[in-house]
Amino acid sequence: MAKLTLQDIRHSYLSNPQTDGDFAIKHIDMVFEDGGAYALLGPSGCGKTTLLGIVSGLISPTSGRILFDGEDVTNVDTIHRHIAQVFQFPVIYDTMSVFENLAFPLRNRKVPESAIQSRVVEVAKMLDLEEGIHRRASSVTVDGKQKISLGRGLVREDVNVMMFDEPLTVIDQNMKWELRSKLKELHQNVRTTMIYVTHDQTEALTFADQVLVMYEGRVVQSGTPVELFEKPGHTFVGYFIGSPGMNILPCKVSGETVEFSGLPVECGNQIESMQSLQDSRTTTEIGVRPEYVRFSDQGIPVRIRRVDDLGRHQLVHVEHEQHGIKLICPEDALIPEGSARIQFDKDRTFLYANKWLAGEGSHP
Amino acid sequence: MINKTIKQSAWFFVIPVILLVAFNALIPLMTVVNYAFQETFGDNVFFWEGLTWFEQVLNSDRFHDAFLRQIMFTSVILLIEVPLGVAIALCMPRKGPWVSVCLVLMALPLLIPWNVVGAMWNIFALPDIGLLGYSLNSMGIDYNFTQQPISAWATTILMDVWHWTSLVVLLAYAGLSAIPEAYYQAARIDGASKWAVFRWIQLPKMKRVLTIAILLRFMDSFMIYTELIVLTGGGPGNSTTLLSIDLVKLALGQFDLGPAAAMSLIYFFIVLLICWVFYTVMMKNEQQ
Numbered sequence: 001m002a003k004l005t006l007q008d009i010r011h012s013y014l015s016n017p018q019t020d021g022d023f024a025i026k027h028i029d030m031v032f033e034d035g036g037a038y039a040l041l042g043p044s045g046c047g048k049t050t051l052l053g054i055v056s057g058l059i060s061p062t063s064g065r066i067l068f069d070g071e072d073v074t075n076v077d078t079i080h081r082h083i084a085q086v087f088q089f090p091v092i093y094d095t096m097s098v099f100e101n102l103a104f105p106l107r108n109r110k111v112p113e114s115a116i117q118s119r120v121v122e123v124a125k126m127l128d129l130e131e132g133i134h135r136r137a138s139s140v141t142v143d144g145k146q147k148i149s150l151g152r153g154l155v156r157e158d159v160n161v162m163m164f165d166e167p168l169t170v171i172d173q174n175m176k177w178e179l180r181s182k183l184k185e186l187h188q189n190v191r192t193t194m195i196y197v198t199h200d201q202t203e204a205l206t207f208a209d210q211v212l213v214m215y216e217g218r219v220v221q222s223g224t225p226v227e228l229f230e231k232p233g234h235t236f237v238g239y240f241i242g243s244p245g246m247n248i249l250p251c252k253v254s255g256e257t258v259e260f261s262g263l264p265v266e267c268g269n270q271i272e273s274m275q276s277l278q279d280s281r282t283t284t285e286i287g288v289r290p291e292y293v294r295f296s297d298q299g300i301p302v303r304i305r306r307v308d309d310l311g312r313h314q315l316v317h318v319e320h321e322q323h324g325i326k327l328i329c330p331e332d333a334l335i336p337e338g339s340a341r342i343q344f345d346k347d348r349t350f351l352y353a354n355k356w357l358a359g360e361g362s363h364p
Numbered sequence: 365m366i367n368k369t370i371k372q373s374a375w376f377f378v379i380p381v382i383l384l385v386a387f388n389a390l391i392p393l394m395t396v397v398n399y400a401f402q403e404t405f406g407d408n409v410f411f412w413e414g415l416t417w418f419e420q421v422l423n424s425d426r427f428h429d430a431f432l433r434q435i436m437f438t439s440v441i442l443l444i445e446v447p448l449g450v451a452i453a454l455c456m457p458r459k460g461p462w463v464s465v466c467l468v469l470m471a472l473p474l475l476i477p478w479n480v481v482g483a484m485w486n487i488f489a490l491p492d493i494g495l496l497g498y499s500l501n502s503m504g505i506d507y508n509f510t511q512q513p514i515s516a517w518a519t520t521i522l523m524d525v526w527h528w529t530s531l532v533v534l535l536a537y538a539g540l541s542a543i544p545e546a547y548y549q550a551a552r553i554d555g556a557s558k559w560a561v562f563r564w565i566q567l568p569k570m571k572r573v574l575t576i577a578i579l580l581r582f583m584d585s586f587m588i589y590t591e592l593i594v595l596t597g598g599g600p601g602n603s604t605t606l607l608s609i610d611l612v613k614l615a616l617g618q619f620d621l622g623p624a625a626a627m628s629l630i631y632f633f634i635v636l637l638i639c640w641v642f643y644t645v646m647m648k649n650e651q652q
Binding site: 056058077078079083084085087088089091093094095096104105108109149152153 | 544546547549550552553554555556557560564565568569
């Protein structure tokens, strides 16, 4: 178990990277606290798997340092980093039995056979694998196989960090729930630092205490699931988390007011100086979640385009001068027809400058 | 039981295949069967002989010797080519520009006509003018494959290894390339040694292609004729007379059509039997 620090990590798969675009990981500076459950959430190709590879030592970063408990392990090889990783599809040793699979990492490390015996049985019990433990691993179901690959990480007691690279991709829908709660339960028992990579927000939000949203080689925001939902630090977070995502609308800052197609909108950001947002290089947008838009007697005039009945609530698509806006209403709410007016919840409406939440810290 | 509709007219549709198989395998085979059970003195006159020719072939020392030589040859080349082929495949680059270079170099021996392979090695190994033969002799090694059985065997085996190891390499390489990168990463995380990676990942994943490679090499080496007849012609004496060379001597040299036909059938069934046993054993392992 260890606290994991990533310092100024950059990585490019090219031998001679020139521009920012050549980097798969543009810049990451992160601390993973000991025993935490983290999720790395992001779309395909955002650098999640690369980042895992850097932590596990399968990839060495172009620049930056990795520290385990303050000790620099950037140049330490995989085996000496004491990490465990579960891959997208189950990696098992087909010709071995379940038992031998679980014992394999210990046997490679020359652990005495008696210790192996008891440890493997213990882990198998934890994962409900003890039934048929001497069967050939290739005859186990696919979720069983994924448990075996997880188990090979759990048998070792010196594991600094366990990483999961979209481990439920090949698992049946109904087994996903079971494995996910199993993972959560395991984390509570073993208290190893866990990093869970996924592009599925439900998986990330249910598993992790802390979610890191990655986008184009950067961690754009990290926080608890609630923080990510309530106050996205980047328009991508707003768009990616939540179903449907945040409404992102172009706006103009003039003087002290924010205007959306000529109408003033109040935002919840703490902004010291509106002045800096007014130069021509800054693109400003407002973001508001569909949950925080409501019909009202006054406000922005819109036309109703479509209403989707989503069971417990209704999703209403409205339009204001080519700008589509979504809002979520309770299932029994009366939806006006034709045209109406909407209002944004002031505290839940945010101003974004060049896609980053305006006025809160500095961003690249 | 489910009642299936049985349409007799379905037989009509398999007639083309039956005809194809008949003309391509059954009818040629039947002519051999025809000779194997009868005696003929030409003029299309046949006398029934029953199992006489089979008994004669199976009891002859000549057949036993050729068979033993054949078994020995096939075992030796399999024992060399399969491990060597796997070893070369393991050393080949997995990506980069050298992949295609290696693949082409490997495929070259396979593209050379078989009698040319025999001729090449014959000249290469000649003790007085061949590069190999001359070099060996000038190093003080007494080597003459036209006169010494041991030299002839060594040359034959060397030629076959040169000619056919590539096939094992290409198949093994295909098997290795199909292993996802995650297996190697998992093995590194599990702290597996190089040997453990080979034993528990690469070898099991190569099992299917190696089964094919062994079957192909077994069948081809068991029926080797062209390269060998050009290189040694079965000599010196009978020392490299393997089954196929012996069969040709019997059929076309001595014109003993009856025994030759019986030997052909025995030869055929041996190949079939060994392949079947090997394949069944490999597939049975698979299911466990």
